[in-house]
Amino acid sequence: MREGEPGFECICDGILKNTPFVLDCMMQKIRARRWWFLKHGGTVMKETGEMGTTSDQDFYDKEPVGSLVAHANWMREIEFYFDAYAARLDNALIGTSGNAAELGAGSCGLSVCLSRLPSVKQVVALDISMVRMKRMIELSASVLDGNSKKITPIASDFNGRLPFADGELDVIVFDAALHHAQSMWRTLSECRRVLKKGGLLIAQREAYLSPYRAKWQINKLLRSPEVAANVSENIYLKEQYIYYLTVQGFDVEFMPRSKSSIKNILSLFNGTLYSDGVLYSRKK
Numbered sequence: 398m399r400e401g402e403p404g405f406e407c408i409c410d411g412i413l414k415n416t417p418f419v420l421d422c423m424m425q426k427i428r429a430r431r432w433w434f435l436k437h438g439g440t441v442m443k444e445t446g447e448m449g450t451t452s453d454q455d456f457y458d459k460e461p462v463g464s465l466v467a468h469a470n471w472m473r474e475i476e477f478y479f480d481a482y483a484a485r486l487d488n489a490l491i492g493t494s495g496n497a498a499e500l501g502a503g504s505c506g507l508s509v510c511l512s513r514l515p516s517v518k519q520v521v522a523l524d525i526s527m528v529r530m531k532r533m534i535e536l537s538a539s540v541l542d543g544n545s546k547k548i549t550p551i552a553s554d555f556n557g558r559l560p561f562a563d564g565e566l567d568v569i570v571f572d573a574a575l576h577h578a579q580s581m582w583r584t585l586s587e588c589r590r591v592l593k594k595g596g597l598l599i600a601q602r603e604a605y606l607s608p609y610r611a612k613w614q615i616n617k618l619l620r621s622p623e624v625a626a627n628v629s630e631n632i633y634l635k636e637q638y639i640y641y642l643t644v645q646g647f648d649v650e651f652m653p654r655s656k657s658s659i660k661n662i663l664s665l666f667n668g669t670l671y672s673d674g675v676l677y678s679r680k681k
């Protein structure tokens with residue numbers, strides 16, 4: 398962004414009028430520049446017409462880890478959502494083979510949380526970016542004090558056929574990853590195939606559209622570095638997630654949960670005015 402361009406003027410005006418807005422603009426600039434640096438410092442992004450999502454992989458291969466404090470805070474957030482259903486999941490898995498998979502595992506933070514449950518015997522951490530998982534898994538395991546011996550990272554694309562046999566898994570989890578599916582129908586029908594009857598599919602930390610702020614949220618997404626980098630970003634209403642899961646044969650429950658104090662004050666409206674929580678679903 399240069400002097401004379403509309404965004405530049407908006408920043409200058411904003412400094413005088415509205416500090417939070419200015420900070421937001423500055424963060425957008427920093428993120429956009431970081432993406433430019435990553436793109437021009439390494440492999441040039443490739444387009445792919447097939448199910449492989451090269452630009453998604455490229456982006457996540459190069460996303461920096463961040464500071465130790467930032468990583469620890471991020472892991473605590475993953476754990477916060479996990480704590481909403483950890484005991485319930487552990488109970489539900491008693492008597493099963495305890496086969497779990499995290500799809501879009503990235504930092505493997507949620508895989509590490511799963512590895513702490515006695516009834517989880519093994520976790521496959523699947524991500525399109527093996528680089529990202531290798532970079533972060535040990536750090537995540539040390540912050541969350543999990544059992545990384547239970548975790549097997551594998552590189553795979555959840556837009557295609559999942560590398561599991563029919564009915565092999567007892568639980569599939571997603572942490573801020575399901576919305577990256579290029580087709581919810583395809584990804585969720587694969588999840589259905591590889592889950593046992595009664596198996597669980599849990600999605601936490603999805604960003605939800607609010608019916609009242611959808612235009613603003615979508616415009617924000619359009620300005621994101623992910624969209625600039627051609628990453629498969631989507632954002633859905635809570636009702637749309639429930640719809641996609643229901644048509645694929647899941648019983649779905651939305652468990653409200655939020656770290657935000659404002660959202661917690663407005664907790665009565667979680668699920669209507671805004672949505673924050675966990676999708677806990679069971680294959681019928």
Ligand SMILES: C[S@@+](CC[C@H](N)C(=O)[O-])C[C@H]1O[C@@H](n2cnc3c(N)ncnc32)[C@H](O)[C@@H]1O
Binds near residue numbers: 457526555556
């Ligand atoms: C926003 S991050 C989610 C956070 C992630 N749970 C973590 O802790 O790093 C999205 C993750 O999904 C992965 N991902 C995106 N598209 C994917 C795909 N088609 N198949 C597998 N993983 C994918 C990315 O590589 C990234 O690690």
